Amino acid sequence: MIPRAIALGALGKAMQCKNGDQCHRKSAVRRQDAVEAICKSLATLISGDEELIETVAHKSRELDSKAEHGLDEQFAHSKKQLGILNNRISDLFEMSGEGTKADRDEIKSRLRSAQSERSAVQDEIDRLRRAVEGMTNTLTREQIRHRLSMMAEILHEAAAGELGDDAVYKALAVFRAVTGGAIMVRVEHRNKRKRTNVIGVFVPRLIRGFSSSLQTEDEDLATRPMTVWLRKPPRLDLIAERVHELIDVEKMSHREAAKQLQREGHKVNSGNVWYSYHRWYEMQGLAAPKVPYNNGKKRRSA
Structure with a gap:
């Protein structure tokens, strides 16, 4: 984990670890891309959450x-x-x-x-x-649904860079409240590859973000950390989590997973799915299991 990121480059448009060249996982991200990615994730998290x-x-x-x-x-x-x-x-x-x-x-x-x-x-x-x-x-x-909708709208506009000067401060207040003002940065080295992945990790504080008066001491204990790509990763890594869900959880075959990903807007085939599936296990530090042909499903008769 990177303890703290600081601005660098022209007009401070990029961020890197405060340790600079001494950092053992040196990497940099564009500040705008990182903020947009987190705002989009928060907006999606807030929108239409009936449980919240x-x-x-x-x-x-x-x-x-x-x-x-x-x-x-x-x-x-x-x-x-x-x-x-x-x-x-x-x-x-x-x-x-x-x-x-x-x-x-x-x-x-x-x-x-x-x-x-x-x-x-x-x-x-x-x-x-x-x-x-x-x-x-x-x-x-x-009233709750309306206020959450407004929060999500502010974050969507912040991600799109459409906020005026006054609204920027509102977005900042929502951003800090929901993230707790602290986002850890994890840099992952990719085996036999030069480019690293940069991921933001934080614990969403949705109830506190809605109103600090509703905050409870045990709320954060029940909330799982959330991860966000702070820099767009290669497609192989980007869809790895989704491929894992389709094959290991929903028990789809590689071909079925590829068709589902195509419906979701990804230009992939079953071969890409195979690589992404193995990449997911590589990212977890595990050996990929051997998936039986057609994920164990019987072939349809002609």
Whole structure:
């Protein structure tokens, strides 16, 4: 992993490891390409994620319930204080004309102090009332879906370079919130090849990206790290993960996998699929298993 990447080149358009020539995995990526790749991945991750919508809705209800419970306790405490102060002020008013001048001056001083304290408590009660009216509002699924759609749209526009100056800061805020502001960079040497692969690794913080008030301590523990190509890899590597899914998970033959990839927009044949399949295992540091002819399926009769 690269600990930290810094800008280099004309106008800082590229990035490389802060250790420069001393880095044992020296490589550089174009900053724009890297940011675009991450923005696209985040936008895809956010768009239409029904599980995320349900989770945010649940946490919103949970937060609302806790907020109401906490505010109720604060209200009760503040109102009790207000009652005590009102009684104290009434008693002091009754005593205000009695005793010596020194006694009367002391009563006046205590009265002003109690009135000042009562004013502060009343302000606190007003603040709590505004908090109840403005903060304890459970989000509906439609509101959540709309806000996530806006976040995804900002990231899509950022990836396409279509943002104005003001919107750039909004995109940056979303970017930092969802990635946690930290993206590790992994450089992979390719066996018997000069060009390296550069991959970004980060833990998506989708709930925090939606609203920091919904964040929980254990959320990140249940979230898998996400990987993104920061520099477009060779086709062999680019489709390797998908080929692995088609052959090992969906049990397709090489020919079926090639047809599926063609439908997805890749110009490949069964021979390309064979190489990408073995490349996936090479990238994992494993030996590729021997796949039986037609992935073990019986041939169709003529």
